[in-house]
Amino acid sequence: MAETILSTGNEAVGHGALYSGCKYFFGYPITPQNAIPEFMSREMFKAGGSYVQAECETAAINMVFGAAAAGARCMTSTSSPGIALMGEGLGGISASELPAVVVDVVRMGPGWGTVQQGQTDYRLLTKGGGNGGYRCISLAPASVQEVFEFMQTAFYLADKYRIIVYVVSDYILGEMAERLELKTLEFDPLPSKDWAVRGKGNNGGTHNTIVPAVGNIEGGIPGYHLHQDKKYKTIEREEVRYQTYQTEDADLIMVAYGSSARISHEVMKQLRADGVKAGLFRPISLWPFPIEQLRELAEGDVRLITVEDSQGQLVEDVEFAAQGKAPVDLIGVWARDLPTPSGVLTPDNVYQEVKKII
Amino acid sequence: MNSETAGKSLAYEKPKLINDNKFHFCPGCNYGIIIRLIASVLEEMKLTDKTIGLVSAGCYVQTPWYMDVDFVAALHGRAPAVATGIRRVHPDAFMFCMQGDGDLGAIGMGHFMNAMMRGERWTTIFLNNACYGQTRGQMAPTTLLGMRTTTTQDGRDAEKTGYPLHVAELAATMKGVVYAARCCVNTPANYAKAKKMLKTAFQKQLDGPGMSILELLSACPSNWGLPPKEALAFLTENMIAEYPLGEYKNVEPKIDV
Structure with missing residues (x-):
């Protein structure tokens, strides 16, 4: 029987990551999501993985870039100004078609904003933030249980489509505590990450791997964008989620x-x-x-x-x-x-x- | 030289890691020699199967198309952060990070400093050509005083832009660094010294924790506005005067508690 605990939304992010087999977390402190890196700094090492307190959000997302390119499930969490700082890296991960999970515990307002509750990142999280026109799946939980479960869905979708998946929390969801039933969700099998860098000895020395592999996509620049667009259209068709x-x-x-x-x-x-x-x-x-x-x-x-x-x-x-x-x-x-x-x-x-x- | 002309009578053969793609470098640029140097040391030390290289923005960004090891191309200045992520996942990989003077010394300085502070285990190959080569020769942190670039058109003036950045010396002050040296490939003798230093830097990485850093001075004739031969002379007379060659730090890799 699944264990039931009392958990905040921020802790549920951590539990969700662990239940997804994520062992690598990179982040930078920012209110109101600090309970997440604090949780990860304990739990990632226990899981046999690693935690790095990055020097800034720009570094954190690029560490995610590296760990994802290396073939691992990995993530970062931040709050709104942090997503703005990550914009360039988010675009780089998207351009390189790497899977990653990013949690935004939203706080109110532009610039440094406030450390108060808010839902002012909708455009940022749905229409991009970095340059060049990429897409990220954005999942919005409304309870602590959903935060936990959506983390698992996020890792699955990220691997399935080689895309960034946001889990969109906020101050209220992050800080409030509810009953949480810890259970592993079942998903379809995923393809192997044969595009990851591991050293070419892992390919029997026959060929090397380069990330990003944009040079290998047929049709030049239009071919690359058609390829991305096809993926985005599939997601628009297959991955719509809502409740009435x-x-x-x-x-x-x-x-x-x-x-x-x-x-x-x-x-x-x-x-x-x-x-x-x-x-x-x-x-x-x-x-x-x-x-x-x-x-x-x-x-x-x-x-x-x-x-x-x-x-x-x-x-x-x-x-x-x-x-x-x-x-x-x-x-x-x-x-x-x-x-x-x-x-x-x-x-x-x-x-x-x-x-x-x- | 290609694989057909390579024969037993030649003193140097093209390293097997260097494929047949044509280098795009300008005449007189040292990057081709430097890439060859890296490839030959990786081969001699039998590291090719477990190597992951990193490049970020600069003329050397094309290296993955010439050298057949695994590579990740990072965003401008972010290679140390990307390498940090890779290192956590693959603790047994052999890693080198190629970074230029703008990449390491300007936009990515924070990442480089913090990676040294954490004692990250990889070899940084710092390419110093005293300008932004890829964007057509603007001032870099390493531009010499008095040197004309497209953004210091009357020569670099310390009052307006400060002073050249000395990366090998700076790295030597960091506790997380086990090896810091500067070399260049302007003569066969210096190429041989550079090769020895690169081998030492690579061996440090194999031996234990801490970053090893090799700074390579490199001529940039196109952006210095000099023919290749004069650019080499400029490097020999002016660059080395500002950036003395040699080892600045060489200690045992270990965790200091």
């Missing part, structure tokens, strides 16, 4: 991911108690975004209300999916409850905002 709650009879559907989906689920229950036919659409893969699935709902006679703890980023994808077939409203950062200057989105505040809209 009571959308069947709904005439008001909230759209929210991560911690805001948890908040919105509470709001939905309050609205239902009032007799409002409210539902919730929750994108789990932020890229690939469940465009078709949301579009189908938008084609019914519904109003869509996006709930996100930002200035409005997810709402752009919601509007794209809706294509004007349903009105789209946004409840954003300004709806926070403000006992302090920072505040946080709460079910009560979002409920009041929804009431204003309808």
